[in-house]
Amino acid sequence: MSAPANALEVRDLVVTNGEVAAVRGVSFTIPAGGRMGLVGESGSGKSMTALALMGLLPMGWGAQGSVLHDGVDLVTQSDRALSSRRGRTLSMVFQDPLSSLNPVRRVGDQIAWVIRRHTGVDRREAERQTLDLVRQMKLPRPEQIVRAYPHEISGGQRQRIMIAMALACYPQLIIADEPTTALDVTVQKQVLRLLNAAVKERNSALLMITHDLPIIAAMCDSVAVMYAGRIVEMGPVGEVFRTPRHHYTRGLLESQPTMDNIALDGSSRLVSIPGMVPPLHDLPAGCAFHPRCPAASERCRSAMPELDGRGRAAACWHPAAAAVEAAP
């Protein structure tokens, strides 16, 4: 198997149901073994982007544009062709492991099934590999866990089973959509650590989708910030998070609770972004963020800024922190 340079190349992806578009022209590239974070709030289009990549869009929704992966365009692939890829060259970890696992089959059998389906090894070999994976996921008493049904194990253990399943066939790309949001905070870190190590070891690429900026900072080397169906800022995670240019990115970073500036009497104020994410059927003209933006001008109300630049880009007429570089 020759390794392509990029694990994923998304060009002008649009996801629409004919009336409204949840994703409005999104382009990004994840190099082989790269780790990208896709940040956004609910309604930003981040999860619809992920579902489009996997060919799992809800009924009535369709994707346009191109999604190059492993030498093919996923947008034009048949359901059958996509189905044979899922779990093999690309796989996904969803938010809620309970609803992603089959409740009436033992978890070990579910992992083994993925392995047998995609690699054609015999049952005994698949079971051996399954046990190996479960051990790597640091699950206690792996021999018993593989024989358990999903409801018999904890949420954190189920999510580790999901990760084991996603990693079973050494995929080129793993898409993780809010993989730890449903878990207890103390379990979250363990699961992220495992995912991190497992992805690294396999040299798989990772697309991490979350609203949680600290997770992106911990796991990814690049980040794309989505708002109202578009990427508004993109670049290496350190640069984007340390010197955000789009006022939305800046607002998200500032509204993170931190313990650095906490008052002792409970009177510390969090910075908040005023207003709310606009509904898809009623997007503002121009830059969709302008009603909430402190720097909005007449131009922002009428003309939509494009994402300019390749490595480090922001779709903003009045980028913050741009004084350092040349102002437009």
Next chain:
Amino acid sequence: MNAQPSRRPLLALKGVTQTYRLARQSLFAARPILTVLDGIDFDVGPGEAVGLVGESGSGKTTLTRMLTGVERPQRGEVSFDGEDVWTMDAAERARFRRAVQVVLQNPRSSLDPRMRIGTSLLEPLRSLGVRGDHAARVHQVLDQVGLSRTALERFPHEFSGGQLQRIAIARALMPNPRVLIADEPVSALDVSIQAQVINLMQDLVHDLGLSLVFIAHDLSVVAYTTSRVSVMSAGRIVEVGRPLDLFTAPRAEATQSLVGAVLRVETGLAGHALD
């Protein structure tokens, strides 16, 4: 816990213990007993904002049920304004029910989808049997939570999660309570909206002199609003302190584990968030 200030708590639990009998595991075995709350002392003073943190399963929600008087503890006392909630007379009990209001995690499931917001807001007064024309009160609470009056004629599905949480807070304010109990009020909300709701609750404590019990699994969220935080683990309160002290010098194992679980952008960028 050092010097106890001489204040009289408004709402207090003293030695509260609650156990549940679980399902029988075999035909002849005794039903196992689960101790959900184990000798809990907890209180909030007038106009005070306190926090309660703990992992899921630590007993936070059962504690909420004790504070609101919907469940009677097997041992210990729940008192409001110095009176035992479970032995007070009907008039006092009604006063208690008005005075202690709750905001839950998911506003979408705590508002009736078929009821206009205006009707939902009146519901607490109706069920508490408060008569009269409440139009002025409705407008007042809408102002307090920063919503426009056009909300009254609309249905829950027309609102975003953040707006719905404001509506749920408005509804809790309707009977003019003295204590607001917020059980994970922001964990279902987007980050940029979380900050709005946290700031709103802070304003309510400040402007209305409300007492607040803020329950969450995330210590940093609670720290912004409260001056005293209790940490729960396995049905006990294992540590009480000021938020910053809990962060910088956690003593109990449960506190250490909660503090250690907090991910931050800076440590992430520095590359050792997952160490």
